[in-house]
Amino acid sequence: MCLIGVAPTSTMPADVRLGRRNDYLDSLEAAGVRVRVLDPDRDDPEEVCRAVDGLLLPGGHDVDPAIYGEPPHATYEAAPVGRDAFELALARLAVHADVPLLAICRGLQVLNVALGGSLVQDIPSHVASTVSHGGPVTPARPKDHLAHTIVLSPTSRLAEIVRADGGICEVNSRHHQAIQAIGGGLLVSAVAPDGVVEAVEVPGLRFCLGVQWHPENFSRTRRFQTLFDAFATAARP
Ligand code: MN
Numbered sequence: 001m002c003l004i005g006v007a008p009t010s011t012m013p014a015d016v017r018l019g020r021r022n023d024y025l026d027s028l029e030a031a032g033v034r035v036r037v038l039d040p041d042r043d044d045p046e047e048v049c050r051a052v053d054g055l056l057l058p059g060g061h062d063v064d065p066a067i068y069g070e071p072p073h074a075t076y077e078a079a080p081v082g083r084d085a086f087e088l089a090l091a092r093l094a095v096h097a098d099v100p101l102l103a104i105c106r107g108l109q110v111l112n113v114a115l116g117g118s119l120v121q122d123i124p125s126h127v128a129s130t131v132s133h134g135g136p137v138t139p140a141r142p143k144d145h146l147a148h149t150i151v152l153s154p155t156s157r158l159a160e161i162v163r164a165d166g167g168i169c170e171v172n173s174r175h176h177q178a179i180q181a182i183g184g185g186l187l188v189s190a191v192a193p194d195g196v197v198e199a200v201e202v203p204g205l206r207f208c209l210g211v212q213w214h215p216e217n218f219s220r221t222r223r224f225q226t227l228f229d230a231f232a233t234a235a236r237p
Pocket of ligand 1: 132133148172173174175192196198212213
């Protein structure tokens with residue numbers, strides 16, 4: 001059985017300790033893989049890449065804009081100390097050593113910055129758009145609320161994996177940042193109607209895919225389970 005190393009979200013270690021459901025871990029386990037929740041304070045990224053069959057970078061806070069050479073926007077919310085460096089190292093190693101990587105939300109942003117790209121620091125401040133990318137989770141707007149459409153690039157790996165009617169599918173959305181300058185070697189595999197990048201991939205690798213939405217939140221319908229299944233298939237040694 002294959003082992004996936006997962007960079008932790010803020011709640012993940014406690015979820016594991018207390019036996020609580022966690023959408024990321026649930027989606028991976030539904031794909032038939034074992035999970036190792038990584039410890040950014042103790043784990044060495046190179047050791048991790050040798051020990052696991054695949055890596056998942058999850059959602060979270062903003063990447064420090066100093067890394068791509070910009071002063072912080074007023075809305076900047078820093079990740080816990082050490083997370084940026086840990087996850088950037090994992091993303092670079094995954095690409096260079098061809099370790100299958102699924103990057104979600106912040107994970108996609110980490111992947112982009114790791115490959116030399118930059119970010120739109122606050123979509124509402126910088127993108128003229130009526131598309132609803134952000135907003136808190138409320139009873140009226142649950143975490144699997146379908147917020148906007150995306151258009152898939154027909155030649156992308158993503159388009160082979162995700163079911164999309166006429167190349168268009170609906171996604172949830174909880175991000176205030178997005179890709180600005182695209183990182184080296186990345187291909188845009190989906191965009192929102194306002195041009196915001198919603199997915200990227202590195203062609204030619206076993207599996208290196210980033211999505212800006214949250215496919216893990218669809219535990220009831222398994223709407224995007226094929227993404228986790230394809231990742232697991234690619235990671236199987
Ligand atoms: Mn979005």
